[in-house]
Amino acid sequence: MKSELCLCDTEGRTEKILTYEGLIEAPNWHPAGYLIVNGRGRIYRVPLSAPDLHEIDTGFAVKCNNDHGISPDGTRLVISDSTRHGKSCIYTLPIDGGTPHQVTRAQPSWWHGWSPDGTTLVYAAARGDRKVKIYRCPAEGGRETLVCDAFDHIDGPDFSADGDWIWFNGERSGQVDLWRIRPDGSDPERMTDGETVDWFPHPSPDGAHVVWLAYAPGTQGHPGGLDVTLNIMDGNGGEGRILTRLHGGQGTINVPCWAPDSSLFAFMRYVP
Structure with a gap:
């Protein structure tokens, strides 16, 4: 498999910046001009000026999955790793690497969003009944709060x-749509209701747009290796449009991927 790291603007113009022989996933965008991706259980920095993989030291955490990101001030890295607990657990560490600090006490927990004020993490997690729901907790760790469980499965939470x-x-009943909800769990609102299976919505930093991944009707879960589309809508909702078609799915845009100026976002596509 070849992984192609790409950039896309809000009109669908796409540029490939790196080809990797193997699997890398889930790009984030740092304000200093580099991307962060994962592969083989590790986290890598990819400078936009000279794209290549540079491993970030994550200490004992060497089984990182694709649920990782960057704090709003750019100083912290958040990862989801299963090295110590055998199940995904959320940690934070300095952006340039260091010793991970455990955030979530219970597992499995998969990070997905950091509040703009830097105080709160939002994540998907399975607890006693094994159903995946949305939770939030303080960014430094502490008591978690259930945000929403009114679905058969919930994933991909990201702050506006x-x-x-x-x-x-x-x-719900096999149909996967995009929704939004207040951080306190009030005012749930459905944002898509078409036939496609919609995953991983990411609001842009300027609030103008939301980009998301769409699978063909009937797709179960969020697998990789399928023909999918990346779509965009207004930041407050409305009719969406297709930006680009690609071979991908899992790993394409699992986590926040927008450039700080909202002009571009990063994504992965794959060549079998």
């Missing part, structure tokens, strides 16, 4: 630019 909403994908 103003922090007033958490966007996510929610499944």
